[in-house]
Amino acid sequence: MxxxxxxxxxxxxxxxxxxxxxxxxxxxxxxxxxxxxxxxxxxxxxxxxxxxxxxxxxxxxxxxxxxxxxxxxxxxxxxxxxxxxxxxxAFTALDHRLDGDITQTVLRRLREATDGGLAFLYMVAPFSGAQRQCVDMAVGDSDLAELGMTPRDVLSVTRSLRTGASGRTILAYLTPVLQQRVLAEPVPDQAGPGVYRDNDALLTSLTEVRDLGHALGFEECMAGWNSCAAPIMWDGAIMGSVLLLKPKTVMPQPPQSVIDATKEAAAELSRHGAARPASDGA
Missing domain, CATH: 1.10.10.10 (Winged helix-like DNA-binding domain superfamily/Winged helix DNA-binding domain)
Structure with missing residues (x-):
């Protein structure tokens, strides 16, 4: 049946x-x-x-x-x-959870705390439970050309959950059914040299993300850039991730200060988006 x-x-x-x-x-x-x-x-x-x-x-x-x-x-x-x-x-439930002022404040604070890192907010795509989209950023005067990417690259690489620290962070908390759907997808052609191509290694990395509460990316989405990402959880469900990106020459290994700042930014957005119990007088 x-x-x-x-x-x-x-x-x-x-x-x-x-x-x-x-x-x-x-x-x-x-x-x-x-x-x-x-x-x-x-x-x-x-x-x-x-x-x-x-x-x-x-x-x-x-x-x-x-x-x-x-x-x-x-x-x-x-x-x-x-x-x-x-x-x-679902759209009704998510309405008014976050606004642009809150996300910009959090991302700019993260940028300052990481000495000019590029801060991005990725959320699960509303029309697919197995993709992501960038909804906000704090990058100063940086643009796609500085990142070595074109708009086409953004659509083909950064929407995949199997590429990049932010994608793997979201993927780590999705259901096994959705994880298997993502693992069945090909690696985007434009992905960086550090992307996980072996599915067993990718699954192992997801366990590490859940254990540590963050992911580190080494040239996964693009050559020459390393990253750190942490999950945004609302009411126990994964909704997105905060990504901190810096050149490999500046950040060959994300220091603990970057990890802590990224996790705090994600935790703050998690607190803003989580449901709050009604007061007794409501």
């Missing part, structure tokens, strides 16, 4: 603790979460039931009700996926 990804779903299910699903609302949320964690184009009731531990009949009724409520849609015989209306919920 699935779409051929049952094995991956079973593996994810074994690695993820499951709630009992005793209440109807809890069961609905389990089904919604299954689509996000399974990844892929579409899934059948049986596959979702295996992943969530719910009965097939329960999953089927939730899916049918969700179609009526415009949460799910049937895309083929016995296959379902989330509707694009789910994306609207």
């Amino acid at each position: 699935g779409n051929g990804t049952t094995a991956s779903g079973a593996a994810a299910s074994a690695a993820t603790p499951r709630a009992s699903g005793s209440g109807h609302a809890e069961r609905v949320f389990l089904v919604q979460t299954a689509f996000a964690e399974l990844g892929g184009y579409a899934h059948g009731p049986g596959e979702i039931a295996d992943f969530t531990g719910l009965d097939d009949s329960v999953v089927y009724r939730i899916l049918q009700s969700g179609i009526y409520q415009r949460i799910f849609e049937r895309v083929d015989r016995g296959l379902y996926r989330l509707r694009t209306s789910a994306a609207q919920l």
Whole structure:
């Protein structure tokens, strides 16, 4: 009844603790979460039931009700996926989390703390859970020409999560399904000489990122530039990363002061973006 990804779903299910699903609302949320964690184009009731531990009949009724409520849609015989209306919920949840004044203040402070380093803010791309985009920067009078990059390079290299410290930092906290999607992508032709080309080495680096709370990049996106990146987490989910970039000749190895400043910048943006409990009087 699935779409051929049952094995991956079973593996994810074994690695993820499951709630009992005793209440109807809890069961609905389990089904919604299954689509996000399974990844892929579409899934059948049986596959979702295996992943969530719910009965097939329960999953089927939730899916049918969700179609009526415009949460799910049937895309083929016995296959379902989330509707694009789910994306609207995400955009609403993210609204007003950060503004340009906050990000500029944090990035400029990072630039000053690292003696003129180039500071960038990367966020998970809104139309793909396996790419990134640069949404803000503090680079002084620097431009793409100084970095040795063209706009085309920016689109082809820096959007990939398998290239650069900022990309690997985001990748380290994504679900295994999304990680495997990224590992299946080719390395961008314009990537630097230090890019991870071996997938086993790349996966090992992701473990190090989670253990250390930051990533170091050595000429990964472009020759002659080294970097440090740290994750931005909102409510336990990876949303982006802060990147500090300096020439290799100036920073052959990122010192602890650069690592600390980059992690503090990411932590501050994490605090600004995280949800805050309502006051008792609300």
